[in-house]
Amino acid sequence: MKVLLLEKRPEIGAPVRCAEGLSRESLEKVGIxxxxxxxxxxxxxxxxxxxxxxxxxxGAEKAxxxxxxxxxxxxxxxxxxxxxxxxxxxxxxRSPAIGVIMEGGRPVGVKVKRLGEVLEVRxxxxxxxxxxxxxxxxxxxIRTVVPLKDVVSTAEFRMANVDIDPDFTEFYLGNExxxxxxxxxxxxxxxxxxxxLGVEAxxxxxxxxxxxxxxxxxxxxxxxxxxPLAIIxxxxxxxxxxxxxYGNGIMLVGDAARLIDPLTGGGIANAMVSGxxxxxxxxxxxxxxxxxxxxxxxxxxRWKADLWRTLERNYYVKEKLRxxxxxxxxxxxxxxxxxxxxxxxxxxxxxxxxxxxxxxxxELEKYL
Amino acid sequence: xxQKLSWRxxxxxxxxxxxxxxxxNALFLDEGKVLIDQETCIxxxxxxxxxxxxxxxxxxxxx
Numbered sequence: 420m421k422v423l424l425l426e427k428r429p430e431i432g433a434p435v436r437c438a439e440g441l442s443r444e445s446l447e448k449v450g451i452x453x454x455x456x457x458x459x460x461x462x463x464x465x466x467x468x469x470x471x472x473x474x475x476x477x478g479a480e481k482a483x484x485x486x487x488x489x490x491x492x493x494x495x496x497x498x499x500x501x502x503x504x505x506x507x508x509x510x511x512x513r514s515p516a517i518g519v520i521m522e523g524g525r526p527v528g529v530k531v532k533r534l535g536e537v538l539e540v541r542x543x544x545x546x547x548x549x550x551x552x553x554x555x556x557x558x559x560x561i562r563t564v565v566p567l568k569d570v571v572s573t574a575e576f577r578m579a580n581v582d583i584d585p586d587f588t589e590f591y592l593g594n595e596x597x598x599x600x601x602x603x604x605x606x607x608x609x610x611x612x613x614x615x616l617g618v619e620a621x622x623x624x625x626x627x628x629x630x631x632x633x634x635x636x637x638x639x640x641x642x643x644x645x646x647p648l649a650i651i652x653x654x655x656x657x658x659x660x661x662x663x664x665y666g667n668g669i670m671l672v673g674d675a676a677r678l679i680d681p682l683t684g685g686g687i688a689n690a691m692v693s694g695x696x697x698x699x700x701x702x703x704x705x706x707x708x709x710x711x712x713x714x715x716x717x718x719x720x721r722w723k724a725d726l727w728r729t730l731e732r733n734y735y736v737k738e739k740l741r742x743x744x745x746x747x748x749x750x751x752x753x754x755x756x757x758x759x760x761x762x763x764x765x766x767x768x769x770x771x772x773x774x775x776x777x778x779x780x781x782e783l784e785k786y787l
Numbered sequence: 788x789x790q791k792l793s794w795r796x797x798x799x800x801x802x803x804x805x806x807x808x809x810x811x812n813a814l815f816l817d818e819g820k821v822l823i824d825q826e827t828c829i830x831x832x833x834x835x836x837x838x839x840x841x842x843x844x845x846x847x848x849x850x
Contacts, residue, residue: 427818436802513818550803551803551804551807552806552807552816553807554806554812554815564809564810565807567833567836567837570807570808572804572836572838572839573839574839574840620808620833620836620837621836623837627840627841628839628840650800651800652800652802652804652839653802653804653839654804654808654839656807
């Protein structure tokens with residue numbers, strides 16, 4: 420079986436379009452050994468701040484052991500590509516797909532513009548791994564448009580000379596800071612961090628999300644003297660996944676399948692898990708000589724078994740959080756300030772608040 | 788042909804967010820430029836709202 424990896428850019432992994440945060444268990448799930456060469460920083464936990472700047476801590480009970488990483492994706496992505504190359508994959512750079520070849524109503528390959536020349540590449544299976552743009556699937560007749568309500572526009576600086584806590588990732592909630600999303604500070608080093616935010620596209624006012632980022636940097640004293648090393652922009656889906664992530668001879672993975680986590684905006688983990696399942700399913704299908712959608716349906720069953728419950732729950736939480744007034748959210752953080760919590764969950768959080776502020780729980784239950 | 792949408796190269800970061808949100812596939816990210824199919828564009832403004840740098844502007848409004 421032959422595998423061809425088509426990359427439209429001149430370099431794998433560049434430019435970075437990501438906040439680069441990943442949990443340790445996500446790497447374990449796909450059998451990739453953590454390696455310091457592509458890990459910028461190991462973090463002990465996460466802090467989540469409310470609009471009033473009170474916070475809760477996640478994951479820090481595992482004191483001493485890192486719960487997650489901030490990656491150096493310029494190197495991590497190349498590592499993944501190298502693994503593929505070692506396994507026999509061929510890689511073409513500067514080779515964007517510009518169309519899908521359809522025959523008898525099903526995809527049989529792609530049109531590629533390779534270093535200026537238009538070529539046809541025939542294949543039994545296409546794996547659409549083209550990210551948020553998700554064009555390949557559209558060319559094959561699968562609709563991948565997300566309602567604008569479920570799109571978050573993002574802007575980020577990689578910054579040097581910042582005063583941060585280098586052992587924690589930080590998340591800032593609030594309708595002034597990042598309506599419908601959140602701001603983040605992900606440490607890359609002792610004095611370096613990815614600083615960014617996402618705003619719900621429908622609620623962006625002014626000239627764009629970038630203005631919100633500048634305001635956020637001004638707002639946090641430790642960031643004010645920071646200097647940018649890179650400007651990163653993009654959009655993420657915060658929707659439920661596409662109803663159908665496969666068709667005859669094609670499977671969609673990662674951001675292209677709208678598998679980004681709707682609460683965290685994290686895409687790496689789900690991209691790797693779905694990619695793993697797509698690869699396995701492709702191998703089975705080609706071995707069987709059956710690349711029909713009936714056979715490929717198992718790909719969706721597989722990623723759903725791993726991801727669906729979390730995605731569905733997180734979508735629900737996001738839908739409730741996105742319109743919560745800052746006053747109500749701040750009261751929650753006031754009660755929980757400084758607490759270390761195991762996992763983000765509605766029931767455990769309500770239980771924590773119940774003891775001190777039963778009236779607040781009543782108000783929250785009405786809201787939820 | 789009517790220009791419904793304008794794109795500013797000097798603001799663009801080539802991230803592809805606009806391409807991803809377009810409901811009618813009117814946008815394409817080529818090397819170093821965003822191609823706009825003015826015929827297909829319905830001037831819905833999704834790309835304008837999503838672009839983090841304000842590089843896209845709708846010149847007419849969708850009916």
